[in-house]
Amino acid sequence: MTVTIYDVAREAKVSMATVSRVLNGNPNVKPETRKKVKEVIKRLNYRPNAIARGLASKKTTTVGVIIPDISNLYYSSLARGLDDIAEMYNYQTIITNTDNNPEKERDSFLNLVSKQVDGIVFLGGTINDETIEDIKSSNIPVVICGTSEKDANLPSVNIDYFKAIKEVASHLFDQGAKDVYFVKALYSEQLERHIEDGLKEAYSDYSLPFKEEYTEEVATHYHAGREVFDKLMDSQNVDVFITMSDEAAVGMLHGALDRGISFPNRLQLVSCSNTRLVHMMRPPVTSIAIPLYDIGAVGMRLLTKYMKDEPVDEPNVILPYTIEYRSSTK
Amino acid sequence: MTVTIYDVAREAKVSMATVSRVLNGNPNVKPETRKKVKEVIKRLNYRPNAIARGLASKKTTTVGVIIPDISNLYYSSLARGLDDIAEMYNYQTIITNTDNNPEKERDSFLNLVSKQVDGIVFLGGTINDETIEDIKSSNIPVVICGTSEKDANLPSVNIDYFKAIKEVASHLFDQGAKDVYFVKALYSEQLERHIEDGLKEAYSDYSLPFKEEYTEEVATHYHAGREVFDKLMDSQNVDVFITMSDEAAVGMLHGALDRGISFPNRLQLVSCSNTRLVHMMRPPVTSIAIPLYDIGAVGMRLLTKYMKDEPVDEPNVILPYTIEYRSSTK
DNA sequence: TTGAAAGCGCTAACAC
DNA sequence: GTGTTAGCGCTTTCAA
Numbered sequence: 001m002t003v004t005i006y007d008v009a010r011e012a013k014v015s016m017a018t019v020s021r022v023l024n025g026n027p028n029v030k031p032e033t034r035k036k037v038k039e040v041i042k043r044l045n046y047r048p049n050a051i052a053r054g055l056a057s058k059k060t061t062t063v064g065v066i067i068p069d070i071s072n073l074y075y076s077s078l079a080r081g082l083d084d085i086a087e088m089y090n091y092q093t094i095i096t097n098t099d100n101n102p103e104k105e106r107d108s109f110l111n112l113v114s115k116q117v118d119g120i121v122f123l124g125g126t127i128n129d130e131t132i133e134d135i136k137s138s139n140i141p142v143v144i145c146g147t148s149e150k151d152a153n154l155p156s157v158n159i160d161y162f163k164a165i166k167e168v169a170s171h172l173f174d175q176g177a178k179d180v181y182f183v184k185a186l187y188s189e190q191l192e193r194h195i196e197d198g199l200k201e202a203y204s205d206y207s208l209p210f211k212e213e214y215t216e217e218v219a220t221h222y223h224a225g226r227e228v229f230d231k232l233m234d235s236q237n238v239d240v241f242i243t244m245s246d247e248a249a250v251g252m253l254h255g256a257l258d259r260g261i262s263f264p265n266r267l268q269l270v271s272c273s274n275t276r277l278v279h280m281m282r283p284p285v286t287s288i289a290i291p292l293y294d295i296g297a298v299g300m301r302l303l304t305k306y307m308k309d310e311p312v313d314e315p316n317v318i319l320p321y322t323i324e325y326r327s328s329t330k
Numbered sequence: 331m332t333v334t335i336y337d338v339a340r341e342a343k344v345s346m347a348t349v350s351r352v353l354n355g356n357p358n359v360k361p362e363t364r365k366k367v368k369e370v371i372k373r374l375n376y377r378p379n380a381i382a383r384g385l386a387s388k389k390t391t392t393v394g395v396i397i398p399d400i401s402n403l404y405y406s407s408l409a410r411g412l413d414d415i416a417e418m419y420n421y422q423t424i425i426t427n428t429d430n431n432p433e434k435e436r437d438s439f440l441n442l443v444s445k446q447v448d449g450i451v452f453l454g455g456t457i458n459d460e461t462i463e464d465i466k467s468s469n470i471p472v473v474i475c476g477t478s479e480k481d482a483n484l485p486s487v488n489i490d491y492f493k494a495i496k497e498v499a500s501h502l503f504d505q506g507a508k509d510v511y512f513v514k515a516l517y518s519e520q521l522e523r524h525i526e527d528g529l530k531e532a533y534s535d536y537s538l539p540f541k542e543e544y545t546e547e548v549a550t551h552y553h554a555g556r557e558v559f560d561k562l563m564d565s566q567n568v569d570v571f572i573t574m575s576d577e578a579a580v581g582m583l584h585g586a587l588d589r590g591i592s593f594p595n596r597l598q599l600v601s602c603s604n605t606r607l608v609h610m611m612r613p614p615v616t617s618i619a620i621p622l623y624d625i626g627a628v629g630m631r632l633l634t635k636y637m638k639d640e641p642v643d644e645p646n647v648i649l650p651y652t653i654e655y656r657s658s659t660k
Numbered sequence: 661t662t663g664a665a666a667g668c669g670c671t672a673a674c675a676c
Numbered sequence: 677g678t679g680t681t682a683g684c685g686c687t688t689t690c691a692a
Contacts (some may be wrong), residue, residue, distance in 0.1 A: 004669055015679045020671060030677055050445040051384045052669030055684045060381065062424070062445070070425075071410035073403060080401035083427055087434075092441060094392070095400075095425045097413055111422060115380040115392070222610050250610045257612065277610075280552050280580045282587065334685055345663045350687060360661060382685030385668045 003044045012040040023048055054116055063303060064112030065095045066105060068125040073246070073275040074187060074292065078123045078146050081296030089304045091118070100186065102128040113138050119303045121145055123296065126189040141306035145299035146292070147188035155306065155315040157299040161191055161272075162198040164288045164321050168242070168270055169202035171323075175330040177239040177268065178208060183228055185220045185245035187273075192244060195272065199242075219243065225251025233259070240268040240329070246277035253281055269328040284326035291319055333374045342370040353378055384446055393633060394442030395425045396435060398455040403576070403605035404517060404622065408453045408476050411626030419634045421448070430516060432458040443468050449633045451475055453626065456519040471636035475629035476622070477518035485636065485645040487629040491521055491602075492528040494618045494651050498572070498600055499532035501653075505660040507569040507598065508538060513558055515550045515575035517603075522574060525602065529572075549573065555581025563589070570598040570659070576607035583611055599658040614656035621649055 005023075009016040014033060021029050022037040029037075040046075054060040063086060067075050079095065086093050094117065096108035109131055112120055119141040127149050135142050135154065144156040165182075172180055182199050184192045196215045203210035213236065219225040225248025232238050233255070243249045249271045261267050263283050271278055271287040278287050298317055305312050335353075339346040344363060351359050352367040359367075370376075384390040393416060397405050409425065416423050424447065426438035439461055442450055449471040457479050465472050465484065474486040495512075502510055512529050514522045526545045533540035543566065549555040555578025562568050563585070573579045579601045591597050593613050601608055601617040608617050628647055635642050 002669095006669080016670080017672085017680075018678060021678085024671080028677060033677075047440060047444045049385075049669050050441075051381055051390065052684090053671075054381045055379075055385050055686085056669075056671040058671095058684075069410065070400060070413065071403070071406040073401070073406075076401040076403075076406045080399065080427065083400065083425070087426070092424050092426060092438075092445070094422050095413070096417075096422060097410065108422075110377060111380075114377045115390075115422070222606065247606070247610065254610075254612060276552065276577070280577065280584075280607075282584060332685095336685080346686080347663060347665095347688080348661085351662085354687080358661060363661080379685050382668090383687075385670085386685075386687040388668075388687095 002049075003046045005046075005048065008037065008040050008044060008046050011044060012037045058116065060116050060118055061091050062115070062117045063091050063093050063300075063307075064108070064115070064117040064120040065093050065123055066098060066108050066112075066120065066125070067095060067123040068100045068187070069097055070095060073277060074273050075124045077275055077292035078296040078299075081293035081298075082121060082123065082145070082300045083296075085297045085300035085304075089300075091300075091304075098125060100125055102130065106131050106134065109134055109138075113140060118307045119143070121296075121299055121303055122147065123299075124187050126186075141303055143299045143303040143306070146191070146290075146295050148190045148194075150190070155302055155312070157295050157302060157317045157319060158191070159290050159295070159319050159321040161194040161288075162201075164323065165195045165198035165242070165272075166202045166205075168286075168288060168323055169199055170205070171325075172240050172268065172270075172329065173202065173206045173208065177330075179211075179237050180214060180240040180242060181217065181232060181236075181238055182215045182242045183217045183219050183225070183244065183248060184215070185243070185248060185273075186218055187244055195242075195244070219248035219251065220245055222247045222251040224248060226255050228252075229255035233261075238267065240270065242270040242272060244272050246271050246273040246275045246281075249273075249285055250277060250281060253283075253285070263328045264330045268330060281328075283328050286326045286329040287324055289322045289324050291321065294319055332379075333376045335376075335378065338367065338370050338374060338376050341374060342367045388446065390446050390448055391421050392445070392447045393421050393423050393630075393637075394438070394445070394447040394450040395423050395453060396428060396438050396442070396450065396455070397425060397453040398430045398517070399427055400425060403607060404603050405454045407605055407622035408626040411623035411628075412451060412453065412475070412630045413626075415627045415630035415634075419630075421630075421634075428455060430455055432460065436461050436464065439464055439468075443470060448637045449473070451626075451629055451633055452477065453629075454517050456516075471633055473629045473633040473636070476521070476620075476625050478520045478524075480520070485632055485642070487625050487632060487647045487649060488521075489620050489625070489649050489651040491524040491618075492531075494653065495525045495528035495572070495602075496532045496535075498616075498618060498653055499529055500535070501655075502570050502598065502600075502659065503532065503536045503538065507660075509541075509567050510544060510570040510572060511547065511562060511566075511568055512545045512572045513555070513574065513578060514545070514548045515573070515578060515603075516548055517574055525572075525574070549578035549581065550575055552577045552581040554578060556585050558582075559585035563591075568597065570600065572600040572602060574602050576601050576603040576605045576611075579603075579615055580607060580611060583613075583615070593658045594660045598660060611658075613658050616656045616659040617654055619652045619654050621651065624649055 098105040428435040559582040
């Protein structure tokens with residue numbers, strides 16, 4: 001059978017409490033006792049049962065991650081940053097995909113809670129109100145990364161999308177652009193709303209007319225990007241496409257290629273995602289360089305503070321971004 | 331405090347055993363008792379503690395996933411298939427990244443075992459011998475997806491890379507190619523060795539001279555692909571690049587673009603990964619269409635059989651592949 | 661059909 | 677410094 005703390009105690013001729021102390025690095029153990037116990041642990045190849053430990057201590061060294069789709073580069077980049085820091089603090093992560101489906105999201109959350117995870121991170125995606133209720137009533141540490149929610153009273157890590165998009169738009173307007181389209185990807189409703197708002201304000205600042213159509217399209221993937229491109233190029237006058245999804249940006253690039261449309265003179269393109277795809281486009285695409293990995297990493301670090309009851313000076317972290325101007329814009 | 335099975339039992343005026351029976355769908359409960367208990371469960375908003383359950387039943391409805399890098403599209407595609415099926419069977423997944431580091435791999439494995447996961451899946455990547463020892467001695471169900479190990483006595487899901495590469499190479503040789511390079515990505519040593527072997531055999535079948543250089547380069551990402559491209563194009567005579575990594579393929583494509591090299595007349599390109607990137611390249615790239623999602627999904631399904639002690643007729647599943655010829659090859 | 665009770669393997673007082 | 681013991685919240689015999 002599996003070896004338990006009892007077996008170790010017996011072999012080492014001490015009580016299980018002493019073994020437990022050794023296991024948990026409790027200093028109240030005589031060095032030689034410690035040595036003996038460690039020896040037996042090694043000899044018996046004993047590994048503590050984390051489940052029993054969890055039940056007794058109410059700590060599982062496991063955190064839950066709720067994410068729309070791990071196979072999307074945008075989210076998996078966030079996830080990787082998170083996971084690395086989790087590992088550094090000896091946590092493992094249970095990742096659940098929601099596809100932005102509110103029911104799945106809620107299920108995942110409740111499942112994670114019942115698995116007694118020490119904390120939960122929401123990565124990207126939209127968090128619906130019911131889940132927020134669950135969070136509040138669950139009393140479990142939660143951090144939100146790369147997205148936000150209305151009431152903004154949950155700890156979070158983000159960049160200032162509003163400011164970022166205003167900065168980009170201003171640059172574009174300065175160079176003479178008039179019709180700037182933002183194509184959403186439904187990565188996070190709140191976050192994309194910030195972008196829309198930023199764009200609107202930029203229009204207003206420049207006293208340029210804003211049309212609702214500027215922010216109505218959605219393209220989550222390559223083909224959708226291509227379709228939106230064809231549709232708008234056929235029916236509207238477009239100076240610039242700002243895309244949330246990098247994949248959609250590639251689709252647009254290919255659409256332009258096929259029509260012989262040249263960047264940046266006839267058309268300009270800006271990406272907001274900053275996945276590795278950004279470096280794989282031709283022409284090189286101007287983008288808001290969101291520190292995806294860092295958002296995840298900082299989020300996890302923040303969560304560890306809550307899980308360990310360490311003081312937190314700023315629950316809503318805003319990370320810096322940069323804007324990388326490349327040849328897809330003037 | 332949190333509500334437990336005791337609270338429900340008390341409120342429903344039954345014993346905790348009965349509540350447990352209701353919880354676990356045990357038929358030996360009078361319908362009205364069941365109804366009453368369910369009512370109380372709902373009223374108290376009771377959710378069983380999965381940790382306590384795990385300790386008592388030795389089942390955690392959690393599976394471990396050991397993967398090189400979740401932010402790599404190749405692996406995350408596998409992971410997504412796996413996760414969807416896991417969810418279907420009510421399992422959640424603990425994902426750990428190893429970066430192909432044997433120590434991390436071993437740590438992850440032992441951690442998962444101590445967390446009493448019901449099963450473990452290795453996705454992509456190389457599995458080192460020590461871990462294999464651990465697997466054997468742990469007695470925990472393990473399935474290997476998208477990679478293999480020497481002794482091949484662990485359940486696995488794969489495609490026949492050996493055959494696939496032979497098929498592609500034969501086509502290329504038929505069209506007159508002589509110098510076919512395979513550029514590895516270290517996704518899985520074993521798997522890439524199968525590819526090398528297949529390529530060698532194709533050379534042999536066609537009585538063409540095989541050079542060691544044909545399989546010596548490695549490119550895991552875009553820039554590496556670009557570098558390998560430049561290096562080989564400068565020093566060797568290359569007819570075809572077969573790349574393991576799609577990102578590397580994009581790098582090569584751009585390298586060719588910059589040098590004004592045209593496909594497929596001067597150079598040909600084949601990808602082996604079949605991530606979404608394949609559909610985002612210009613020119614469209616010929617590729618071995620591995621069913622990544624399905625490999626993960628089938629692997630998880632296989633694992634559920636082992637976890638539920640269902641009969642397994644074929645522990646080593648070989649999934650079909652197709653070869654999609656596109657304009658990057660003749 | 662139900663209840664009582666013995667664990668599951670560990671942690672954490674508390675006592676010595 | 678070390679041992680004893682009472683849980684953690686559930687599942688699962690075993691009896692009734």
